[in-house]
Amino acid sequence: MKHVNRLLALAAFAIGGTAAFAQTTVPVVVGAPEKDIVISKHIYGHFSEHLGHCIYDGFWVNENLNVPKKDRIRLDIVDALKKIKIPNLRWPGGCFADEYHWRDGIGPRKQRPVMINTNWGNVTEDNSFGTHEFLELCSLLGTEPYITGNVGSGTVEEMSKWVEYLNFDGVSPVTGIRKQNGHEKPFNVSFWGVGNESWGCGGNMSPEFYASQFKRYATFCKNYPNAQLKKIASGPNVDDYRWTETLMKEVPSWLMWGLSLHYYTVPKDWGNKGSATQFDEKEYFTTMQKCLYMDELVTKHSAIMDKYDPKKHVSLVVDEWGIWTNVEPGTNGAFLYQQNSMRDALVAATTLNIFNNHADRVRMANLAQTINVLQALVLTDKEKMLLTPTYHVFDLYQVHQNAHQLKLHFASPDYSVGDQKIPAVNGSASQDSSGAIHISLVNLDASKKISISALLPANAGAKVSARVLTAAAFNSYNSFDEPNKVVPAAFSDFKKDGSQLAVTLPPISVVVLTIQ
Known part of the structure; x- marks a missing residue:
């Protein structure tokens, strides 16, 4: 746990170091593959x-x-x-x-x-x-x-x-x-x-x-x-x-x-x-x-x-x-x-x-x-x-x-409505047999973008690609008249610098990133 906390502190420092900045950008540490845990x-x-x-x-x-x-x-x-x-x-x-x-x-x-x-x-x-x-x-x-x-x-x-x-x-x-x-x-x-x-x-x-x-x-x-x-x-x-x-x-x-x-x-x-x-x-x-x-x-x-x-x-x-x-x-x-x-x-x-x-x-x-x-x-x-x-x-x-589970360590900001709140962000990660890392992130907040700064494992690849699923509203849907209203699209709102990966999640979105 001390090791994880140290990594979180480093991630927060890497994205600005100030408490105010850390509130709007979520530091995430992507752990090493869990030895015997396969999804x-x-x-x-x-x-x-x-x-x-x-x-x-x-x-x-x-x-x-x-x-x-x-x-x-x-x-x-x-x-x-x-x-x-x-x-x-x-x-x-x-x-x-x-x-x-x-x-x-x-x-x-x-x-x-x-x-x-x-x-x-x-x-x-x-x-x-x-x-x-x-x-x-x-x-x-x-x-x-x-x-x-x-x-x-x-x-x-x-x-x-x-x-x-x-x-x-x-x-x-x-x-x-x-x-x-x-x-x-x-x-x-x-x-x-x-x-x-x-x-x-x-x-x-x-x-x-x-x-x-x-x-x-x-x-x-x-x-x-x-x-x-x-x-x-x-x-x-x-x-x-x-x-x-x-x-x-x-x-x-x-x-x-x-x-x-x-x-x-x-x-x-x-x-x-x-x-x-x-x-x-x-x-x-x-x-x-x-x-x-x-x-x-x-x-x-x-x-x-x-x-x-x-x-x-x-x-x-x-x-x-x-x-x-x-x-x-x-x-x-x-x-x-x-x-x-x-x-x-x-x-x-x-x-x-x-x-x-x-x-x-x-x-x-x-x-x-x-x-x-x-x-x-x-x-x-x-x-x-x-x-x-x-x-x-x-x-x-x-x-x-069938990929090996990777642990994501982060503290999500709150998504609040009235006096109720839930974590705005959830995610999971894995590493497949080719060595590629896959990170799936969800932003539940209906109106706010959320920035993520992920500290990747040292052996992570250099190439990043991503897709996003989002919509104009949380009740948008596909109909027989408009069957492609909500479909995945290429996603590019990310930047990799060494082992640091910065991502901005749109509101009500699902983003899956691949690092290989």
Whole structure:
């Protein structure tokens, strides 16, 4: 700590030395690579539930829709997601997972039974998008599937046979069915969620009861050659620390690869969440204040996990996160379709910085959700498709995937509204396998530029490049009439002098710098 304080003092001196000057320019020290801490690419995962138009009319479209597709998988969306290198995709839910029976979604499509989606609007689904279609989508995306099994209304045998169907390369009744359905070799799916929100829509269970259920289900979900399972337990809702304590105490770490955490940023309250685009600075500020609460949640849940798992074998998996607002006027309230503004981009960038900085424990996360639902990356309207500001954050931040974590040491100035204040600046940094350093910085202040003076490691490269995502207002968004209103641009408001890097962050901005 003394070493860090000395570096901070040197940085402050390098940018002017006076207290008054230091108040307007933030000294930042970029630490050396953390030896064994890698920012897992799986932090940048996504979530696609059978909800609204995420699957149907999202990934899976009518055969007559005039867009490029393979079978009924929409390829312009596939291409957009490949560009940002999504590492995993969670399916089929969400609450839907605990009413989904996988055998209904295999075999000839015309012979598949229909089902009622009781969680999301009581719509009738034809099960045309099932296990094989999902895994074909993952293959096209070049991403790893993350399947959530049915604990709430299913059985141990049902989930066990799903694992066998997908992963066993031998002779059995279910592998024979898989081969009849056109897939001779196993899919080798490693990531498995054992239920979803078992404290709520997944069964309203107590943590003690769920811990017992997890051990039963996990025991009968077998490892087969080339498919060692990463079993993820249904973890706590927000700040239910007792749930985490119980699971970590009752479930051995060798049986549980990960423990999930769900937290949504709700601008107002659950009765009236607030508009996605019509809000003032006070509501914007409150939203970012709630977004920053993720850091406290991750810190406190991680501390409990450390108590029982000091070597950090169990990953904290934040497999549902994002901003949740009221649906767009005139849309189905059960379909959770919301617009996506610059505020959403700042929520995404800030949250990803938090995960990057906790990469010793957070090794997987899934934004909710990929298309047309909640904080989506992509919105569609028949043939039209647009990329949201949130998509562009994931594009900028892909440089952190599987890079070594670097610590940023700084004291942020305050961003104040009324008598409330939050840190105006947050950030994270990494060094990739080529030696390039990547620094992502977020300025939440709605009106003020903030200057940064970063002291880089001695071996940092000489060349600096940067991109910025910002907008005229925090509620600016991309529409089908103006799909490129909020997009990344080249950024040049920086200057490097030796190991010192001076950067000026615009208001409401996300800046990613690369030093190589």
